[in-house]
Amino acid sequence: MGCIEQMKYEVLLKNTSFKECREYVAKNFKEVYKVKPGYKMFDVYLIGVPPISIGVDGDDVIFPYTKPCYGTFLLRIRSEEEIESLRKGEVP
Amino acid sequence: MSNALFLLGCPESPVQTAIALYLANGLKRDNIDVTVAGTKAAIALLKVSDPEGNYVRKTVDLDSCIENLAEKKVDFDLCFVFVRNDAGISYLSTLSSISDAKLFAIVFGRDADALASMIDFECEKIVYKTGHNPVPLKKRIDRVMKWDA
Numbered sequence: 754m755g756c757i758e759q760m761k762y763e764v765l766l767k768n769t770s771f772k773e774c775r776e777y778v779a780k781n782f783k784e785v786y787k788v789k790p791g792y793k794m795f796d797v798y799l800i801g802v803p804p805i806s807i808g809v810d811g812d813d814v815i816f817p818y819t820k821p822c823y824g825t826f827l828l829r830i831r832s833e834e835e836i837e838s839l840r841k842g843e844v845p
Numbered sequence: 846m847s848n849a850l851f852l853l854g855c856p857e858s859p860v861q862t863a864i865a866l867y868l869a870n871g872l873k874r875d876n877i878d879v880t881v882a883g884t885k886a887a888i889a890l891l892k893v894s895d896p897e898g899n900y901v902r903k904t905v906d907l908d909s910c911i912e913n914l915a916e917k918k919v920d921f922d923l924c925f926v927f928v929r930n931d932a933g934i935s936y937l938s939t940l941s942s943i944s945d946a947k948l949f950a951i952v953f954g955r956d957a958d959a960l961a962s963m964i965d966f967e968c969e970k971i972v973y974k975t976g977h978n979p980v981p982l983k984k985r986i987d988r989v990m991k992w993d994a
Contacts, residue, residue: 770931771931771934771935772931789942790935790938790939790941790942790943791911791914791915791939791942791943793915797908798908798911798912798915798939798943799939800911800932800935800936800939801935801938801939802934802935802938802963803938803942819932819935819936820932821853821854821855821883821884821887821907821932821933821936822854822855822857822884822932823932824930824931824932825931825932825935
């Protein structure tokens with residue numbers, strides 16, 4: 754997972770599909786942002802079918818992370834910085 | 846000289862490496878420069894199958910490729926995305942968003958038809974439900990690339 758692997762993260766869903774991740778985020782989080790594929794978070798470029806849904810819960814961001822052989826994971830990582838960028842609508 | 850990117854998926858199905866080498870050979874014949882992006886295992890399969898680089902000379906790590914496309918440091922005329930699972934659809938959609946290349950989806954494996962039905966954006970679909978025998982997919986590629994004339 755590149756630099757994400759070095760971070761403290763929680764896996765909410767694993768070996769799943771982008772659709773299930775999108776539905777999970779819509780169902781479980783009130784604050785949701787839609788971004789395009791290629792949006793940069795934690796020094797990685799998000800892979801997915803647009804729009805990619807990113808949830809915010811307290812100081813945590815919840816986002817899909819795709820690996821070719823393992824499908825999509827829905828991860829939760831603490832980052833006030835990334836939340837700030839999402840709220841400002843910044844495109845890194 | 847125009848150029849093409851192959852974006853390989855999980856190399857679990859043997860069809861992928863065979864089709865990638867076949868397609869690279871055809872494009873080379875058409876004077877199209879090919880770069881292949883993929884996981885370490887997918888690239889290793891290609892390099893072991895083509896040790897002298899007769900078909901594929903340029904390879905790039907998948908994450909670096911996405912980064913360079915997203916940052917507009919590079920782009921291609923043609924892009925062939927190999928799709929055999931849901932992650933493949935995610936990569937295909939991403940390429941559709943971050944690249945201006947003419948996009949081809951090579952969809953195979955047991956879920957090929959279901960995966961192909963998820964593609965609702967502009968893209969040339971080359972689809973066959975096969976995991977082991979590359980010949981039906983090769984025939985479809987020949988038709989699309991007009992190599993069967």
